[in-house]
Amino acid sequence: MKTTDNLEIYNDPLQYDREYGGYDADVRFILGHLPPAGSVVIDLACGTGRITLPLAEVGYEVTGVDLHEGMLERAREKAAEQGLPVRFLQQDCRSLDLPVSSQLIVMAGNSFQHFLTNEDQDRMMESVRRHLEPGGRFIFDTRNPVPSELAVPDRYEVDAEAGGRRIREVHTETYDPVTQILHCTTEKFTEDGAPLGQDAISLRYTYPLELERLLRQQGFRLETMYGDWSGRPFEAESGQMICVCRIEEP
Template sequence: MKAEDNLEKYADPAAYDERHGGFAADVEFILEELGEVPARVIDLACGTGRVSIPLVRAGHRVTGVDLHEGMIGRAREKADSEGLDVRFLLQDCRHLDLPAPADLIVMSGNSFQHFLTNEDQDLLFEAVRRHLSPGGRFIFDTRNPVLHELAEPDRYEESAVIGGRSVRELHTETYDPVSQVLRCETETIDGDPVRRDAISLRYTYPLEMERLVRQHGFEFERRYGDWRRGEFVPGSGQVVCVCRLI
């Protein structure tokens, strides 16, 4: 699957902001890691600027990169409305081409799972390495594969508020243990016709991640079970990786 064919979930940037815009634990974590000295930061898969914009408010120089034109457009609108100097660029993170290296590269929102193949993951790490200053860091999160949760297809319903309206969402999730990809399909019931979208997400196991990090010239500084710095244990639903370029 091409990366540009896996973006249905982001068709409505305003609705994405409405649902996810209030999450701030990753922003707080990243600001703590940066400290008070202004730094150069690249925010990969930046979406609507949820992470980039607060970093700029704190005095850091930020470049946001995303593959989705609509998400980048909304990020620019938000930054412009506050008079903030943020460079938002439409690029594929696997083929990153920026003029200056960064002290820190971040990737939040479990965006690492969009890199579905070993080749995609390799290209991402190579791009990150090329764009980091010596000793720079790469901080990213991804869902941790918990086998009993992935073993059987899951179907569930939940309510959501989109555009001020309450809607029903029916989700079907099916995991392929060979490709390690979870296929998530959603039917949104909000009148007629029913809206459908889907997304594919790659799961990476802890030892795979350790090898990937070392293979590309990084070392783990720390690893957490969430953005609140909880301990990473086998049953953690998430892993936050803090890697340094060797």
């Protein structure tokens, strides 16, 4: 599977906003790690602008980048509604060619897990490094691979809402320990059980020391790793790895 084939879960930007638009723990964290006022900030895998727009609101020159044009269209609509001069670009994070560089690049929403192979991760990190100014920071998150949670396939149901109606979702998650990829499928049904279709996503898990080595090989120093966006210390059972890393200066 290619990274570019792994996007169908994002085909409904309005539904994405309904589900995730209210989440702001990462926004609050990033607001506490900003460069001087008025600086350029680059938001990778920006989606519908959940992080991009709050950064622009506080006076930063923000460029949002995403691979999914539908998500970007929604982000542009929201920026126009709020009168925010944000640049949104459709590019692959593995081969960025942006007209700006920055002291801070962010990538949240566990988007790091979309880079499914070592080559994908390397190319993405190389792209980030090319667009960071000397001494600049890269802040991103990725889920922590807790073995007890990944060892057994998981299947569960949730009630949800889509298009103003109640639906039932059946989620199936199966982890492949060889590729370190979690394969997730969501089947959707009406309340009376009629099928509405399904979507799928695959997510790569990276272990803490593996991640630290990747960063070092790509010219970054891991300053801090937190266990969540509130800044709790990282522990074995933490749900996430929040990485604050700085490009190494000569």
